[in-house]
Every structure is written in C-alpha cells, then in structure tokens.
Amino acid sequence: MSTPWFVFDVGGVLVDETRSWQGWAGELGVTYDALWDALCEDIRAGHSHRHTMQRLAPGRDIMAIRRARLALDAPLEHDLYPDVRPAFAALRARGVRIGIAGNQPLEAAPALEALSLGAEFIATSAGWGVQKPHPRFFEEVLKACGAEPHDITYVGDRVDNDVVPALAAGMRAAYVPRGLWAGMGASPVPALSALTEL
Template sequence: MHRAADAPARLLLLAARRGADRRPGGRGEARGRGQPCHGKPGAADRARRKRGPCAVQRGEAGRPRAAALREPHRRAGAHLVISWVVFDVGGVLVDEARLIRGWADVLELTEEAFTQKLREGIAAEKGIGGTIRELAPHVDIKAHRARLNGLEIPAEADLYPDVRAGIASLRQAGFRVGIAGNQPPGVAEALEALSLGADFVATSAQWGVSKPEPGFFAEVLKATGAAPAEIAYVGDRLDNDVEPARAAGLHPVFIARGLWGEVHDPRVQGCTRVGALTEIGLRLRG
C-alpha cells in the first residue's frame, strides 16, 4: 500500500531531475568547442596554455594584429631583415668639391681641367693618387696630402642637401644608422659635431684598416652588432664599396653621384641603386 502511494511522487522527482539536466550548464547540454568537460581543459584551453602569455595576438584569418608588426622594413618570409643602414662618407654624405679644388690649385690647373683628368684616371682605375702622379711626377703627394687634409674635414656646407632628410626618414622607418668610411683623423669628430642622427660614426683612421680590406667590414659588423645580411652599406664606388660589401655578406646600395659614382654608374650591376638618400628606405622595404 505504501509503495503504490509513493509511485507518483517518485515519478515527479525523476521528471524534475531530467529537467535540470536540460538547463544550461546541466549534464544534458551539448558542449561547445573548448568548453571544459568534467573539469578537464578543452582543446582551446590546451592550445592557449601551450602558446603561453608571450604568443603573438592574432586577428581574423590568423593574421598577426597590426600592433605586433613594429618594423615596416621586414619582408614577409625573410629569415634576416635589414635593420642597419651604414653610409660611406665622401661622395655619399660629403661633397668633395673643396678637396678637388685644393688639388687643382696644387697642380696649377683649373678645377674643370683637373676634374676631367680625374674622370679619365678613375675610368682607367688609376685613382686620384695615380692621376696626380701622372700629371705632375715632381709633386710630393704625401707632403701636399698632409697639408690638404684640412679640406677633408666636413662642415655643414659640405653635406649634400639630402643628407639630413635621408637619415631622418630611415630612422622614422625603424632603421638604425651608421657612418663608416676611409677618412683621415678628425673627420669622425667633425661628423659627430654635425649631429646627423647616426648611432655610430667611425673612420679608417680610427679602426686602422681601410676599404676594400675585409677587416674594414669586420669592424662594421662589430660596430653594429648585427649579422652581415642585416646591414645595407651605401657607397659611390664599385671597387671600394659595392664589391667588398657584397663579398662580406652585406647588402650593397649604390648612389650615383660625385666623380666616382658618375664614372662607375654604368658598370654597377646586381645591387640596389638610388639617386638620393631619401630613396633608400623605400627601396629596402620593397
């Protein structure tokens, strides 16, 4: 008698339990992706823990969010990217017209006549010294060079017009900037005093080694602390800049200006070429 009377109550209790199972969070609800199952982490939780707190945040379609891309000069798929741009000095940052006029005076030639002789000497791979010796065998080049060294100390008026804007644009684009060239004592200090915005300034006189020697570019690597493929070296000469920089593993950039740039321009192949320093950032990013 008591069991028969209790049957309806047991049926009501069973129905109430089934209803609770179907409520959100109950045992009867279908689990979504990544939702905990009986206290164990889902797939999404495990993936999140595996990535850790330093994982790059991603937006739609798995693309990195813009905040994670800090350096616009990085190229997709590249293992090493160019992060440094290092400049030569003469013919790149500094117009050497004052020095050429000084030597023209020594040789008692007009600036135009001496400039033409220099073009011919550069094309014949005689260089400045060889050209002067050919023009005036009696001239003591070493003695006059010591006297004319002061003409190689750059002032604001000796800078090419695009120098400050070119360096500023590179820094704004995220590149670091260096200056390193074959120069006599005093040039590095003069360039530092001009406050061009470079991270370092160095010369062959300070390093004790000159281009095109491999040791010069080894010093460039030390000064930047970067791998060769991360450095672009900007120069106006094929023999002193483009070829030895490439041999050292750097990315050569040729600028066609000054006497050397003018003569070597038709022979330069297989490297980035620019007509102005303000073009470099765009060319390296492309």
C-alpha cells in the same frame, strides 16, 4: 625581429667633395675641370686618384700636400648633400639604426660628429687601420653594428670599393652613383638617385 642598420660611406654619399677637389686643383696648379677630367680618365684606366695627382704635379710631395690639407678638407655643413638630413630623419623615424664608415683620415671623424647627423657610430679607415675594399673593413662594420650581416645595408658611391665587398661580406648594398666615381663600373644592385629613396 632584428633592427636594421644602414651604414653610410662619406665622400660621394654624404659629402659632396667638390670643395676639396677645387682646393686640390689650386694646390696642383691646374684648373678644377682639368683635374676632374684627369681623375676620370685615370680611374677608367684603373689608376688611383693619387696617381693622377702625381702625374699632374711630378716631383711634388703629394702626401705632404695631403697632410697640409687635412683640416681644410674636413666636411662642413655646406658640403653635405641636401638629401642627407631628410633621409637620416626618415630612417630614424622608421627605427633604422645609422652608422657612418668610410675611407677617411682620422680628422674626418670629429668633423662629422660636429655635424650632429644622429649616427650611432662614426668610423674612419685610418682609425680602423684598414681601407675598403679590404674584407677586414667590412668585418669592422659588422663589429661596430653588433648585428648579423643581412641586417646591415652598406650605402656607397663606388661599385668596387662599396657595393661588391659589402655583398661579399653578406651585407646588403645600396648604390648612390654621384661624385667622382659615379657610373664607374656595372653595379649588381640598382642605382639610387637620392638617399631619400632608401
């Protein structure tokens, strides 16, 4: 019997991004609540979070701000959701292999490695040169696991970026709707309230 894999997205799944969004609000000169409301409004309208930031700070170089914030926004221990370590420990105890792969900058990988979560691999979209939901991202997940698609469950917080493309790649998908994209779109798989439900 083949060994199952669970591969986890980062933001909204392992990492609560509140601290990062608070930092962005400060950079853009708006309140956290104003930024959050604008992000949710734009996401529902089909726009990206970069669109929101540019809309809130016209004329500002959003990419320059992002580059300056890379180290500040790297995941820290207190950014982890409280169910992450218990879920990982329970999965490993059952013989499940764990990977981490998400749309993240290169700087996120060493920060995640420093958290010693026990993942067998940690990968970023920047390192792979492709972002979700592009099918090639999920091809990279397959390569990193060295497993058949049906032996891999991709765990994400977004229907459009995580659940749908993982299923299209032949993988299983788990949906944890929390964070900014929670509840944005109807999921073809049941929603989990915590990673410990895995």
